[in-house]
Amino acid sequence: MTATAERAALRPFRIEIPDAALADLRARILHTRWPERETVDDESQGPRLATVQELARYWAEEYDWRRCEARLNTYPGYLTEIDGLDIHFLHVRSQHEDALPIVLCHGWPGSVVALLKVIEPLTEPAAHGGRAEDAFHVVVPSMPGYGFSGKPAAPGWGPDHVGRAWAELMQRLGYDRYVAQGGDWGAIVVDLMAAQEVPGLAGIHTNMACVVPAEIDRLFQQNVVGAADALRHLPAGLSEEERAACAQLDFTWKHVTYALQQGSRPQTLTGLADSPVFLAAWLIDLEAKGLALISRAFAGGEEPLTRDDVLDNVTLFWLTNTGVSAARMYAENSFSFFGVKGVRLPVAVSVFPDELYLAPRSWAEQGYPNLVHYHRLPAGGHFPAWEQPASYVDEVRTGLRSLR
Amino acid sequence: MSVTSDAAAIRPFKVETSEADLKDMHARIMHTRWPEKETVADDTQGPTLATMQALAQYWAHDYDWYRCEARMNQYPGYLTEIDGLDFHFLHIKSKHENARPIVICHGWPGSIIEQLKLIEPLTDPTAHGGTAEDAFHVVIPSMPGYGYSGKPTEKGWGPDRIARAYGELMNRLGYDRYLAQGGDWGAIVVDLMGAQEVPGLVGIHTNMAGVVPAEIDNLFQRNVIGAADALHNLPAGLSDEERATCEQLDFTWKHVAYALQMGSRPQTLTGLADSPIFLASWLLDHDPRSMALISRSFAGVPEGLTRDDVLDNVTHFWLTNTGVSAGRLYAENAYSFFGVKGVKLPVAVSVFPDELYQAPKSWAEKAYPNLVHYNKLPKGGHFAAWEQPGYLVDEIRTGLRSVR
Structure with a gap:
């Protein structure tokens, strides 16, 4: 077989995480040092301390990666x-x-x-x-x-x-x-x-x-910190449905700071490799509705997404130490997200x-x-x-x- | 004594860090799990892995917090x-009867540590090249959520309220005329x-003048991800100096992801409480020029800042667990950074x-109708008190000489 053919070969791969990696993960979760509680009564500052603490408790005490x-x-x-x-x-x-x-x-x-x-x-x-x-x-x-x-x-x-x-x-x-x-x-x-x-x-x-049409896409890209007052500067002639989409885009573009951070300074996010609870908080801080869904799951709600679903994904990121490498996709990108x-x-x-x-x-x-x-x-x-x-x-x- | 006067009491405070806290920090640094190396040959993705590993090496093996603690406690x-x-603050009275009171205000990721080098030259000028x-x-107060000051548990501590609190602090110390x-x-x-004319304030000295004209400020705020093509859409009639400033603003506004992240989702940054290395990399990565300056000290090229300077500040944040609470100031802010x-x-x-x-003189004159001093220095950056204390002391002396 030539070197090229060897590289192109399909090699069977099974996941076999060493016990030591799981023990280290658990020890880190148990030794988490926490910040103080958020200063608001909602999730507007990110996943709430209580949510992340419940996630950590479940992760350390009940969650089973082997499943x-x-x-x-x-x-x-x-x-x-x-x-x-x-x-x-x-x-x-x-x-x-x-x-x-x-x-x-x-x-x-x-x-x-x-x-x-x-x-x-x-x-x-x-x-x-x-x-x-x-x-x-x-x-x-x-x-x-x-x-x-x-x-x-x-x-x-x-x-x-x-x-x-x-x-x-x-x-x-x-x-x-x-x-x-x-x-x-x-x-x-x-x-x-x-x-x-x-x-x-x-x-x-x-x-x-x-x-998203180019003109509208550009308008919201200028509105990351609200400086374009985008919803008051929409093009004329939009339908109700299009206006509703613009209102959603307005909200979305004002909540992409995680994407901007990953896009400009992924290497600074070393904590994604070092702190499992930070990795979890970072990964569950999705758009508002996604975060609300996940938070309800950890508050004991009957949700389509279970606690295990959420932690399967977070644990995969942790065990492969891919918080930073995954973030780099944002730094590599030169395309409009929604354009x-x-x-x-x-x-x-x-x-x-x-x-x-x-x-x-x-x-x-x-x-x-x-x-x-x-x-x-x-x-x-x-x-x-x-x-x-x-x-x-x-x-x-x-x-x-x-x-x- | 009434409850009110109890609260207003000025209670002596010494910094006394427990050995256990330092041991825990040391253990965490030693057990850091690292991300892979950045995919570039420079620090455009954030502090490089090698920089952070050199920092960790020094922090765990050579750094001595008790030296810093003793210095603060002097x-x-x-x-x-x-x-x-x-509010925590240092209060150092000059032996000179006619000394003028001044409150020195740190920023992010600063602290009182950043200002320590100024104290003796300002209070005792005759021993330090002055009259x-x-x-x-x-x-020198610590802002709410910073250092040994309290952490707000509710919203409301924006920079305008901090400003009023500092006015109250100076009045409480018996200063009815101060800078x-x-x-x-x-x-x-x-x-x-200054804008609120807090009681007793007679004038200010700034090393980051807020003077950007509204139209230009708005343009760069719309250009956070480059969508406003700002440098091609500058207003007509700018001088060369103003154009150069616009180029700096363009760069700056494209590197504020950390600020936007803290502004929108401070609670998500739980890793600042859990991972000393993440805290360090987050605090180092302020702006590219400052980061280069700080990084150099760990690459063996001390310039203004020593490794101990950098780690004194980071360790101060770590031991007070104020990464998230300090970040919240960005969420509290309703003002333009540079506007x-x-x-008056x-x-x-x-x-x-x-x-x-670099604030052009033309803008400074418009923004500050009572501009009493304007000087461009040959050396120094964003943290002047920390890295170029000699220049800053000169500037404070000279700049405020006429304001008595």
Whole structure:
């Protein structure tokens, strides 16, 4: 075998975390030194001390990583080197040979863990309320710097590069016609796969449509500290739905400080490597609705996202020490988060009501000239594969049906 | 004695750190789990891993907090309750009868430690190159949430309220005519003392003049992520000096993610309480020029600041567990950092070349109609009291000579 072929080889990979790493994690959680309580009676300063303390208690006393590890290891996992970097991925083939191959793209602070619930319904639809012709062969890669993928040692792994790497991965797996799905960074990655028309890609499904018109996108980008008074300077002629989306964008752009910090000074966030509780607080400080959902889970509420769901993801970040390397994606990025990326391929859009912003159909039609599906869901937010897997699976099946 | 006068009592305070706290800090530094190295060959992603590891090495093996503690305890320290909160301050009276009282206001990530080098030259000028007429009675308070001052448990301690509290402190010490000096937040505090004309204040000295014209201030606030293309949209008619200042503001406003993070989500930064190394890297990463200066001292090139200077300040934050509470000042603030605050009292301005921006004389004259002194220094940056105390002492003496 040549060196090139060796690097391109698919090497089976099982997760086997040493006991010592888990003991160290637990010791650090138990020895957490806390800040004082927030000075407000809500979550407007970030995850509340009581929430994070309850998370720490559960994490140290009840949480079982081995359960999550075993679950991850029930799926075939591999490493393969692409563009000089090891990429970890799960590859779960359907028993239906003619199933449509799909690459599921996670974002931040996501991981393969946030996509596990949808693997079986997508690969074996007949056993999960679907039909055989809805079957997918599922590929779930970890982004560079995330999970068990390698950590880039030099700049250059922006989302466009990740998009090309996913295409190479699909080709390497023998898929010469496939689709791609994503949310958060994954949505940007699938948009950029489509905009670059990577070989073999037939179309995409996104649950975070990037369709904000350039003028409006720029207005909110100028309003990070509120200095553009954006909602009073909207272009004329917007529909009610578009105005509502603008109000959501206004809020979102005023709450992206974590993204700006990671984008400008990721290395300063050394505490993500050193303090498990800080890592947890940083990762759960999502947009307001996501944080509220997670906080309710730790307050004992019956939520679609369980405490174990949340901690599976945080623990994966901890054990792989990827807080800082994952943050670097923001420093690598040169694309607008929500702006139009120039996709001509077929696109299916699902709009979940608690998403950062609800992409109006009018914008989706302009942003994606080949829009094959647009649907607004009744429940769910920024991480639908994690918190609303059934709706997500329905949407992927329905949205991409015409591309088979 | 009534309850009110009890609260207003001035109680002597000595810094006495327990051995156990120092041992715990040492153990945490030794057990730091590190992120990978930055992906660049410079410090554009934040303090480099090598810098932080050199800092940790020195902090754990060579650094002696008790030296700093003894130095602080040389000066009379007190607590007094103002507006429901304990304020810690040093109060050093000059032996010169006609000395003028001055309150010296630190900022973030500063503390009283930053100001210690000024005390003797200001109180005892005849022993430090000055004349008896240059003597000051020096008061150095810690801001709410900083050092040994109390931590607010509710919202409301913005810089304007701090300004009023400092006015009250000076009055309580029996000073009915006094001056104020500040940089960073301290500059905003003294501007707001001036703008509010707190009782007894006769003038201020600032080493970070708040003088940016409203139109330009707004332009750069809209340019935090570069979306306003500010340097191509400057107002017409600027002088070369003003244009150069605009370039500095452009750079500065693109490097304020730390400020925005603390302003919007201070509670998320729990790692500042839990990880000494994260606290250190967060405090080092103020602005790129200051960071370069501080980093050099750990790379063996002391310039103005020694390693002990840097670690005295960081250790002070650590031992008082004030990373998060100090960060909250950004959340409390409703003022433009560099904008005009409306000061009519006499103002002396010193402009250091490595400051975040060099206030042009033209702007200083407009913003401070009673500008009594303006001088550009050959050396020094954002933390003038700490790194160039000789220059700053000269500036305070000269700048405030006419304000009596």
